[in-house]
Amino acid sequence: DAGITQSPRHKVTETGTPVTLRCHQTENHRYMYWYRQDPGHGLRLIHYSYGVKDTDKGEVSDGYSVSRSKTEDFLLTLESATSSQTSVYFCAISESRGTRETQYFGPGTRLLVL
Amino acid sequence: LAKTTQPISMDSYEGQEVNITCSHNNIATNDYITWYQQFPSQGPRFIIQGYKTKVTNEVASLFIPADRKSSTLSLPRVSLSDTAVYYCLVGDTGGSQGNLIFGKGTKLSVKP
Numbered sequence: 001d002a003g004i005t006q007s008p009r010h011k012v013t014e015t016g017t018p019v020t021l022r023c024h025q026t027e028n029h030r031y032m033y034w035y036r037q038d039p040g041h042g043l044r045l046i047h048y049s050y051g052v053k054d055t056d057k058g059e060v061s062d063g064y065s066v067s068r069s070k071t072e073d074f075l076l077t078l079e080s081a082t083s084s085q086t087s088v089y090f091c092a093i094s095e096s097r098g099t100r101e102t103q104y105f106g107p108g109t110r111l112l113v114l
Numbered sequence: 115l116a117k118t119t120q121p122i123s124m125d126s127y128e129g130q131e132v133n134i135t136c137s138h139n140n141i142a143t144n145d146y147i148t149w150y151q152q153f154p155s156q157g158p159r160f161i162i163q164g165y166k167t168k169v170t171n172e173v174a175s176l177f178i179p180a181d182r183k184s185s186t187l188s189l190p191r192v193s194l195s196d197t198a199v200y201y202c203l204v205g206d207t208g209g210s211q212g213n214l215i216f217g218k219g220t221k222l223s224v225k226p
Contacts, residue, residue: 040218043201099142099205103158105157105158105159
């Protein structure tokens with residue numbers, strides 16, 4: 001399995017509080033992604049990074065920000081958590097972009113916003 | 115918008131061959147077709163990828179007709195452990211960055 005870890009694995013927080021999720025990789029892959037997965041929606045891309053300090057928005061980026069100060073770490077921040085952000089969050093990495101890319105996923109973080 | 119259409123669910127029995135078909139009528143010339151598998155409480159896992167004709171690996175086969183408007187993932191002799199959600203992906207060339215779009219997938223249930 002690709003060397004991807006996510007922390008925390010589970011978190012319960014209250015509406016209005018900031019939350020930061022961390023993704024760490026040991027593969028030295030250039031591209032990193034944050035997805036959320038909700039029942040009935042499959043996986044939806046939040047943000048992705050194509051290098052240190054290079055990030056871009058995905059399909060559902062509102063309410064989220066990201067940062068990548070090192071190749072191995074990609075942080076997802078919910079500035080002020082809302083109940084609609086209760087979800088399972090997956091980080092993924094890939095060596096390349098384009099339709100031939102293979103993404104490797106982390107174990108996920110379950111976030112509950114009360 | 116997802117560019118693929120696949121059945122929401124399928125049932126099978128242990129030992130049977132399972133074929134999951136995915137439609138991608140608007141596939142672009144440079145798009146590859148990729149399948150992922152996801153077990154409960156885990157992230158998706160790459161299974162197989164192809165561009166045309168047939169691709170086979172130790173896990174599955176992928177059949178792609180000449181027009182490439184559909185593809186079929188074939189799982190030989192499934193076991194209970196193959197119970198999972200299977201996602202078919204092609205490129206999202208309509209997007210600004212060529213992101214892959216995960217649809218809702220096909221939930222395969224294998225029964226004893």
